[in-house]
Amino acid sequence: MAGVMVVEDDPSLREMLREALEKRRYTVITACDGREALAKFRPSVIDLVITDLLMPEEDGLMVIMKIKEIKPSTKLIAISGGGKAGPGSYLLIAHKLGADHVFSKPFLPSELVQKVKEILG
Amino acid sequence: MPHPDSGKTNRPESVAKRSKSSRTDRDLFFAEQIIDSSRSMITIINRDYVYEKVNRTFCLNHNREAESVVGRKLEEVWGRDNFNKNIKGNIDHCFTGRVVFYQAFFETPAWGRRYYEVVLRPVRNDREEVTHVLAETFDITEIKLKEQAASEIEWEFRNLESNLPIGFFRFDNDGVMLHVNKAFLRIIGVENENEVIGRSMREFYKDPELFDIHLSKLHSEGIASFGRLELKAYDGTMIICRINAFTVRDGSGNPIYIDGAMEDFTREADLEKRLLQAQKLDTIGMLAGGIAHDFNTILTTIYGYSELSLETLDKSSEAYNNIWRILQAAGRARSLTNQILAFSRHAGQERISVRVRDIISETTGSLKPVLPPGIDVIEVLVSPDLMVSADPTQLYRVFINLARNAIQAMEDKGGKLTITLDSRHCDKQGRLPEGEYALIRFADTGKGMDEKTAGRIFEPFFTAGKQGKGTGLGLSVVYGIISEIDGDINVSSKADEGTVIDILIPATGALAEAIPAKASRAEVMIIPGSDSESRLIAMALSASGYGVSSSDPSGDWISEAGRAEVIIVTDNSPSLPAADIIYSLAHHGVERPVLMISDFDVWLAAEKELTSGLIKSNLFKPASLKEIIYSIDGMINKTS
Numbered sequence: 001m002a003g004v005m006v007v008e009d010d011p012s013l014r015e016m017l018r019e020a021l022e023k024r025r026y027t028v029i030t031a032c033d034g035r036e037a038l039a040k041f042r043p044s045v046i047d048l049v050i051t052d053l054l055m056p057e058e059d060g061l062m063v064i065m066k067i068k069e070i071k072p073s074t075k076l077i078a079i080s081g082g083g084k085a086g087p088g089s090y091l092l093i094a095h096k097l098g099a100d101h102v103f104s105k106p107f108l109p110s111e112l113v114q115k116v117k118e119i120l121g
Numbered sequence: 122m123p124h125p126d127s128g129k130t131n132r133p134e135s136v137a138k139r140s141k142s143s144r145t146d147r148d149l150f151f152a153e154q155i156i157d158s159s160r161s162m163i164t165i166i167n168r169d170y171v172y173e174k175v176n177r178t179f180c181l182n183h184n185r186e187a188e189s190v191v192g193r194k195l196e197e198v199w200g201r202d203n204f205n206k207n208i209k210g211n212i213d214h215c216f217t218g219r220v221v222f223y224q225a226f227f228e229t230p231a232w233g234r235r236y237y238e239v240v241l242r243p244v245r246n247d248r249e250e251v252t253h254v255l256a257e258t259f260d261i262t263e264i265k266l267k268e269q270a271a272s273e274i275e276w277e278f279r280n281l282e283s284n285l286p287i288g289f290f291r292f293d294n295d296g297v298m299l300h301v302n303k304a305f306l307r308i309i310g311v312e313n314e315n316e317v318i319g320r321s322m323r324e325f326y327k328d329p330e331l332f333d334i335h336l337s338k339l340h341s342e343g344i345a346s347f348g349r350l351e352l353k354a355y356d357g358t359m360i361i362c363r364i365n366a367f368t369v370r371d372g373s374g375n376p377i378y379i380d381g382a383m384e385d386f387t388r389e390a391d392l393e394k395r396l397l398q399a400q401k402l403d404t405i406g407m408l409a410g411g412i413a414h415d416f417n418t419i420l421t422t423i424y425g426y427s428e429l430s431l432e433t434l435d436k437s438s439e440a441y442n443n444i445w446r447i448l449q450a451a452g453r454a455r456s457l458t459n460q461i462l463a464f465s466r467h468a469g470q471e472r473i474s475v476r477v478r479d480i481i482s483e484t485t486g487s488l489k490p491v492l493p494p495g496i497d498v499i500e501v502l503v504s505p506d507l508m509v510s511a512d513p514t515q516l517y518r519v520f521i522n523l524a525r526n527a528i529q530a531m532e533d534k535g536g537k538l539t540i541t542l543d544s545r546h547c548d549k550q551g552r553l554p555e556g557e558y559a560l561i562r563f564a565d566t567g568k569g570m571d572e573k574t575a576g577r578i579f580e581p582f583f584t585a586g587k588q589g590k591g592t593g594l595g596l597s598v599v600y601g602i603i604s605e606i607d608g609d610i611n612v613s614s615k616a617d618e619g620t621v622i623d624i625l626i627p628a629t630g631a632l633a634e635a636i637p638a639k640a641s642r643a644e645v646m647i648i649p650g651s652d653s654e655s656r657l658i659a660m661a662l663s664a665s666g667y668g669v670s671s672s673d674p675s676g677d678w679i680s681e682a683g684r685a686e687v688i689i690v691t692d693n694s695p696s697l698p699a700a701d702i703i704y705s706l707a708h709h710g711v712e713r714p715v716l717m718i719s720d721f722d723v724w725l726a727a728e729k730e731l732t733s734g735l736i737k738s739n740l741f742k743p744a745s746l747k748e749i750i751y752s753i754d755g756m757i758n759k760t761s
Contacts (some may be wrong), residue, residue: 010418016425023429054414081417092751106420106455108428108725 002120003027007037007051007063008079017050020109021116034058038066048075048120050112053090061090064097075119077112081105162258165244166212170195170204173253184230215241215254224261236265288383294376296321296336308362308385310354327351327359335364339379343368349390361390395552402579402600409581413458420458423451452721459741461581463598471747472510472606473664474629477542477559478502480513480657484520485540487653488528495535496528503543507559509626512746513661515602517653522595523563523622530567530620538565544628553609558625565621570614578612643757646685647671648678648702652693654742658718661746667753673697679709687753692719692742700727707735714756718744 004026008014011032018028029046031037035057037049049067053060060078067074078094081104091102100119103112156163157177165174172190180187195212196204207225215221221241228234238261244253282289288305292298298318306314309325323332328351338345344367352360366381427448434441478500485498492498509516520540527538545560547553570578577583581597603610607627614620645662647655650671663669670685672678673694682688688706692699699719706715714737717724724739738752 010422013418013422013425016422016429020425020429052418079421081414081421095755105417106424106451109425110428 001025001027002047003029003042003045004116005029005031005037005041005046005049005051007031007034007049007055007060009033009052009055016109017112020113024113024117026116034060034063037063041067041070043071043074046071046074048077048116050077050079050116053078053080053094061093061097064094064099068098075100077101077103077115077119079103079105079107160260162256164256164258166195166254166256168216168252170209170212172198179258182229182231211239211241212254212256215243216251218243218251227258232260235260235262237261286385288385289381290322290383291378291380292322293378294340296323296332298322299378305383308354308360308383309352310356310358316355325352325354327353336379339366339368340376343370349386360385360387362386392552398576398579399604402597405581405597406601409461413461416454416458420451420454424448427451448725449722452725455721456741460598463601463745471512471661471665471745471750473513473661473746474508475511475513475516475664477507477509477516477561477626478505479660480516480520481540481542481561483517483653483657484524487521488524492528493532493535496531497537498524498528499537499539501539501541503541504559505542507542507544508629509559509606510629511606511626512602513657514654514743514746514749517657518743519599519602519624520561520563522599523624526595527563527565527567527620527622530565530569533568536566536619538563545625547625553607553625553627557628558608559628561624561626563622563624564619566619569616569618569620570612571616572614575612575614575620579610642666643686643753644668644670644684645687645689645753646682647689647691648682649673649691649694649697652691654693655691658689658691658746658749662749662753665746665750679705679711682706682711682713685713687716687756688713689716689718689749689753691717692723699723703727703735714738716740716749716752716756718742718749 004021006014006017006021006028008017008030009032014030014032018030021028027045029040029042031040033055034051037051038058041049049063051060051063058066060080064076064078067076076094076099078091078099079102080090080094091099091104095102101115103115159176159178162179162182163176164172164179167173171192171194173192175187175190177187180190183190190198195208199208211221211223220243222238224236224238226234227237238259240257240259242255242257243251244255246252283303286304286307288308289300289302290298290305291300298320301314301317306312306317309317311317321332323329326332331350335345335347345365347364347366350362350364352362354360363384363386364381366379368376368379371377427444430444431441431448434444481500481502485500488498524538524540531538539562541560541562541564543560543562545558547555547558549555578596579600583597600610603624603626609625611623611625612620613623642665645667647659647662647669648671649655650659651673655671659669659671670681672681688711690699690702690706699717700723703715703717706713715735717727717736717739719727719739719742721741724736724741727736737756740748740752
């Protein structure tokens with residue numbers, strides 16, 4: 001089954017996302033910020049990265065850019081709580097940097113899982 | 122003046138010879154020295170108008186020898202006309218026994234044109250008869266020049282006093298106005314000083330008792346400064362002034378009157394207040410935005426575990442129902458954070474050219490069917506063609522919000538809401554850049570607010586209504602939307618009389634209509650399409666370059682929907698539940714991407730209960746044009 005990395009600084013949300021994805025039999029690796037994400041990223045294992053955008057240390061936009069460098073085929077989903085997606089927002093920048101989909105918080109795990117399924121084919 | 126010793130000769134040859142016979146020649150010599158060294162010109166004239174004696178200063182000034190003047194008639198020396206016109210009368214007057222003073226310009230070869238004061242004194246003989254006139258002529262040119270300069274300075278000062286924007290005033294010890302300048306009248310708002318003189322300064326104080334305190338302070342301390350003083354103009358409007366005044370005292374130290382200067386700071390005070398208000402709202406916005414961001418993260422966890430739990434529970438179980446309610450409550454929290462973000466976000470709105478009256482008529486149109494009895498809504502379109510650059514969905518949100526507030530304020534007693542559209546020119550001095558503006562006024566006859574409440578209504582979470590009615594976010598969102606399109610909002614309200622809210626938005630004129638439509642972006646269908654919000658979305662999308670059709674689900678709507686590239690489903694119509702529309706689309710196999718614009722509950726039900734995945738994108742109401750366009754373009758890119 002495909003490997004998914006969840007990068008989120010809020011521990012309870014990070015755990016919830018892990019549970020939701022593991023329930024659908026994805027292999028899940030979590031990281032609490034961009035720096036840890038880049039340290040834990042294994043190109044052979046991870047097919048998709050779900051990353052928060054505003055985080056301490058390396059932020060989500062940096063994660064998207066670096067992962068695209070390391071393994072361009074990695075799929076990316078950006079999540080952020082700073083409002084709905086719209087021009088000028090972080091989510092739009094994430095989209096322009098190559099995120100396959102963006103979610104504004106809050107969203108339902110079923111929405112996310114549905115999207116993950118769609119993206120990974 | 123010594124009498125000349127003229128009894129014997131009756132023709133004194135020199136002033137010195139007036140001395141008594143007992144005087145020595147030395148005395149005469151000294152007297153002659155004194156007279157000759159005087160800075161004044163001194164002459165003795167007899168009754169035949171002949172010079173009998175002139176001093177040295179006279180000779181020097183006129184550049185003449187004494188011999189060429191003494192023994193000659195004045196009219197020969199100064200010319201007949203000049204003598205008759207300017208000299209003779211004064212001399213004759215002096216011969217009647219009076220001392221004569223007059224001032225005149227004289228030309229002298231030595232000094233040119235100078236200003237002189239002439240004193241003519243009668244010279245009497247032993248019988249007290251005036252036999253001669255002694256003429257003493259002082260050069261007062263320097264004094265005259267100084268006087269002239271002083272009067273010029275005074276004129277300049279008066280000019281300054283009346284043209285400076287500083288009001289000068291003088292009032293007596295009881296406060297009765299004695300003098301004011303033009304600026305004072307301008308500040309107070311009267312034409313004529315008679316309307317002020319004689320009245321008490323106390324009358325111009327908003328708080329008359331404060332004047333008594335100020336007056337006693339001026340009497341005791343002599344000088345005082347009163348900043349940010351609230352005064353009443355002649356028409357009763359409040360003005361903010363700064364006053365500096367001092368007590369003028371007589372030689373014994375008793376106060377005579379009080380002089381002072383007054384500056385009008387009303388406009389500055391108002392601007393400062395509004396700037397502070399704007400800064401305060403910005404700060405609250407940033408704070409609230411930050412909280413909303415974190416709150417959304419927490420809500421995602423609440424959503425997540427609720428939904429994960431639902432999957433494991435039997436739908437008829439109590440736990441399932443309870444968790445469903447948690448989800449619904451979380452939905453309300455989400456709508457709250459969205460509103461906070463709308464207030465604090467400065468991401469910019471998608472702006473198109475909007476005819477303001479269209480938005481007004483959609484507003485009144487959607488309100489009229491639900492108006493409580495006794496409440497009327499009236500449109501007054503003074504400038505019906507005004508255009509502004511704005512997001513029509515956001516502008517509608519602003520108008521609806523203000524109108525609903527007004528209606529709420531009139532709920533108890535009934536009343537009238539008048540929505541006026543007019544144009545307004547703003548000058549340079551205001552907070553807004555100079556130019557033409559669309560003025561949209563919401564004037565109600567409701568219960569109104571006090572000044573303190575009116576000053577706070579745009580703060581998030583501040584609510585003037587009853588506790589539990591609304592979140593208190595409505596007007597803060599209104600403020601956020603209007604500031605973002607370079608507009609401004611003013612509130613004026615009086616308790617029990619009503620509230621007037623003025624919105625100013627830069628007018629773009631009718632020119633904006635001439636801008637060619639953008640290249641067609643996509644064919645969009647809106648279902649249902651007959652309500653205000655749907656019509657506005659259709660109008661906005663159409664102006665943004667989309668091909669827009671709308672339909673209520675009747676007739677051949679399914680095949681029409683099949684031809685659209687994107688379908689927008691809203692839950693605006695109570696008789697056409699969004700879930701039913703989605704269900705019909707799924708049932709007929711329409712595989713067009715659906716953007717659902719709804720309340721959270723409706724979306725949750727459709728998403729959970731119907732075919733998951735049919736709704737490709739969702740927005741919660743109220744959705745902005747920017748969000749709608751972003752969602753549509755996102756869906757098209759994905760499907761293409």
